[in-house]
Amino acid sequence: MPQKSTDPLIIFMPSGRRGRVPAGTKVLDAARDLGVSIESICGGRLTCNKCRVQVEEGSFQKHGIVSRTESLSPATEEELAFLAKLDSLDCRLSCNATVQDDVLIFVPEESRGQKQIVRKAAGERVIDVKPAVRQVYIEVEEAQLGEHRGDWGRVQAALSEQWQIEARRIDLPALQRLQEALRKGNWAVTVTLWEDEVIDVKAGYQEGIYGLAVDIGSTTVAGYLCDLRTGQVLATESIMNPQVTYGEDLMSRVSYAMSHHDGLEKMNKAIIDALNRLAAGAARAAGLQARDIHELVVVGNTTMVHIFLGIDPIELGGAPFALANRDAMDIKARELGLRLHRGANVHVMPAEAGHVGADNVGVLLAEEPYRQKEIVLTVDVGTNAEIVLGNSEWMYSASSPTGPALEGAQITFGMRAAPGAIERVRIDPETREPRFRVIGDERWSDEWKLGPDAPPEAQPRHLAAGICGSGIVEVVTELFLAGIIRPDGRFEPNFRGPRAQWDGRTGAYVLATAQQSATGKPIVVTQDDVRNVQLAKAALYAGARLLMKRANIDVVDRVVLAGAFGSYIDPQHAMVLGLIPDCDLERVYAVGNAAGDGARIALLNREKRREAQEIAHWVRYIETAVDADFQEAFVAAIHLPHATDPFPHLEGILPEVREVQRRPRNEKRRKKLETGD
């Protein structure tokens, strides 16, 4: 080979990163030096098959295209055998091939070190996979007489030499099993680290690190089991929060803790048991075991997080709503009674304030309104609604006590979103006859054929079992638009017909007939139901208006609806009902369980944890509970359709509804509503 005046040039695709490295440099090392991430666990021992690359061109600059073997060192027999086994003879292993001459390397998707996951929300989101947990394979110097570093000292040395990892601590359970693993693996082990702490040492090469992101809601606990190497979601599990036994909403749980000496202990045990079940279930679904879960990231409202950590939530029950701790915490899972990997860490995301918890920080992390130029209103509806308004310049947050009505609780025939729950409703303003759709059946109720004579395929797959959150929003909106209820929420006294039920002066609306109902009894929307929805929507709306007033703006550029409720409700109905301020309907997005997405992002990317902490400190929290503006806005917003600043109280019934329908935007909405969704 002729003497060259400069080192070979290596270019990596698709990143395009390039640089000169001395001849003989391993492709994997060249990639590291140039900031190109190539997956590797075994560190060049022909075990992990992660670092395959393709040679696109060799010696492209100086000698024209030459054969691959000249630009890279020839493959050894061992490497060839390995590649043959993997059916990858068109590849080279970057840990084995050395650069000999100019070369263009293509790093295939599956070999790129930082895998990415994609979320669809307002836009696509791409998350680098850089978890706090990592796994590496090392070969450790054998213990010998006259050398006294100890096995742990030798493991530290190997981590430092072979991976440039300075491990500072080893978890006791890992230390207890270290010596056996080293000898079983003949001094080759797979080390699992959490940050700079070794949490596991397994004999030989053993791949697999998993994490669980959990959103502890007052009603529902959702978990996402992820492969921490690829970022892939392997299983999604959701269970009821068993604490509902001790109180439907947050305040009643706080009361329970205050009024029972073992209240906190019971609720803590309930959620820990539930998480153990959730973890075991998710692991089973992915063909794993709970002990394979190496980290748990938790979001939740502040009360849920306090109880989860065994902290009395009493201070959250009254002003000034002082948190025990606002910042993120890392605690060993075993300290909390969680049965995951024995060295697993629990990362609890930070909170913003007494009533805006880690779940909202999760939403922000997932949606990143703090990176937008537009003004975004983010609303996460649960038993409390968390509302955040702002952009990259400023950001306000608030919490509104919406109560559980919007989740289907405190509604006479309310139920959670499950098969048979009425989730869509339309009422004909002329005939005042409804049609609806239940979860689990695509057809509207007016297409149903009922009775023994109906052909099976025409019969509904589920009869109506109750009304879920999105159904209750739609039915109240439709009742209003059909003139059956007045803007003050009371049933129109003249409302009569087969759908009308009157108990003295208190009206009700028959949404599903006895025949349509799974119980054989009609499903009815009562005056109390309407009242509860009014209170909920007023709280939510008032919170949003309060933040807008603080920010001195009248209109928002975008509305993001987070949470399960936000995914199911129809934005148009929500706006007519006055749940959210006016906004171009095209710019209202439902993003699902964004809190859970945020937890997942923090699980997969440790740098995002720092970002979450910064955001939690940066957002300015506005306390609604004692704010006069909020109280005023709340009272004004009880009416339908929502009053706008300066909250003129509306009177009369039908003329107003008509006016609503006449307003151009509502006209458009109306049409959309009538033509279906």
Place this chain on the structure above:
Amino acid sequence: MPQKSTDPLIIFMPSGRRGRVPAGTKVLDAARDLGVSIESICGGRLTCNKCRVQVEEGSFQKHGIVSRTESLSPATEEELAFLAKLDSLDCRLSCNATVQDDVLIFVPEESRGQKQIVRKAAGERVIDVKPAVRQVYIEVEEAQLGEHRGDWGRVQAALSEQWQIEARRIDLPALQRLQEALRKGNWAVTVTLWEDEVIDVKAGYQEGIYGLAVDIGSTTVAGYLCDLRTGQVLATESIMNPQVTYGEDLMSRVSYAMSHHDGLEKMNKAIIDALNRLAAGAARAAGLQARDIHELVVVGNTTMVHIFLGIDPIELGGAPFALANRDAMDIKARELGLRLHRGANVHVMPAEAGHVGADNVGVLLAEEPYRQKEIVLTVDVGTNAEIVLGNSEWMYSASSPTGPALEGAQITFGMRAAPGAIERVRIDPETREPRFRVIGDERWSDEWKLGPDAPPEAQPRHLAAGICGSGIVEVVTELFLAGIIRPDGRFEPNFRGPRAQWDGRTGAYVLATAQQSATGKPIVVTQDDVRNVQLAKAALYAGARLLMKRANIDVVDRVVLAGAFGSYIDPQHAMVLGLIPDCDLERVYAVGNAAGDGARIALLNREKRREAQEIAHWVRYIETAVDADFQEAFVAAIHLPHATDPFPHLEGILPEVREVQRRPRNEKRRKKLETGD
């Protein structure tokens, strides 16, 4: 007050430190600036009464002596009331008094921040009290609406502002009780920190931090309960290591762990239970509770430390004797099942090598041979003997398998050092009659009056119950010096008389008659007993000679005998027997449980932990187990008196003994022995 061109001068006695500070500076702050340590917990809130000082002279430089009130700010009524209550009206509180003019301040002993403890060993030792645990009183900003740092954030801020302590973590149990403590204490709390972690928060001002230093020996576990503020030892407890059930010595415990699937678990549980009992007992003795113990520092041989940590000691049972971990560790006591303060830390001292453990590092820390110019031989006799040789330039260590004979085990009438144990023995070389002393009675046995007619005051307080470690060394030495046993250890075949017992060709010596014995049966020294002592002393001596050979020296400047055994044996007998190499008898020191002292030093001074770690790495360990020189020295050293290099085997009996007695040094010793100790 006239304008001054320079700031007031303040001088602190007895340290003599001085400096100028702006008028109005608190005396306490001035002291801190000048590096004078004054105790203070409450930080100037008239609560802790720790910071009293006396004004010796005021304005001594400029205006001659003036009254005290002019050189310091006048005492407030509150301060006067407080001082009156403490009967200290001659004092001022340095946290309240400000410097107004030149002043000479005397800091009384009890107010000096870093109390000192004194050990007597080769010389006096003074230890600064700088524990890892500290306690401070803070006043925390009250939680209020619109301020969202959380209670922990506010505590962090108060620690930083009021004490310049940057607390980074709070232990979960402390966080769980934080909010209640803050409110109960009306936002004034006493915070206990371990390093930068808050481990306790108590309402109001509550003083008291305690630590336990523990030496886990194979046979005995010794504990020292210390006040971490003053360094004072409040209680000393010692219990048997219950693991003796599973094996007398280290190797038999390792075997037990290897041959029983639950062997490790059982032995671990035994030591943890024992430590819980020890902690509770020590606390009770000091009028405290185990939960008042905020830190535990542990030393012990490597096998004991492995088992204590739940690590299988199997690797210590054979070459290359690999430790799981050589370095110091910090673990929460609760993780190990220890019932101390709920946030208590366990600091495990580092080891040097597979057979030289944290106990030996403790001895080094206590004795500091690594600061000496002289060459010191440090010997700690237990079931294994740890031997360290060196000075500030170099240091070698070794471990010798002495077996338990020198502790009184494996001896026919052996017992541990308890009342009634024979600890001193003299045998008349002419009559071959013995006299002895038992623990618990100052008189020699030849002064005893026995039988029903003897006056009670002339009767022994304890009859002889057995022979303890120091007794066995003395009796074997005396048997040899009296010509009853030969240099090869066998009973002289011609030995006859009332003290002689023969079973065929196997001789024995009656040390205590049936009348002198608590059991009513004679206490006898058998041929096997002598053999076991020979093996033990040979191991110890051979280890010392091996290190001397490595260091290329023939004589040591000083011998330090550590451990309980070292405290009780008579150095003269030890040297005649050949336990230790020749050395000027004046330069042989017994230092008691130096390993425990080292643990105590590390408990009281966190900087000493770093020193221990450095020393543990620095000492060069010589493996005896497979060393040919050691084997040779061992075989040669089995004879009495010890053979010196080049180990000439001695033959014949009495002529040799006489020769020993004729050697000038031994003549001197002989005289000493004969005139009593």
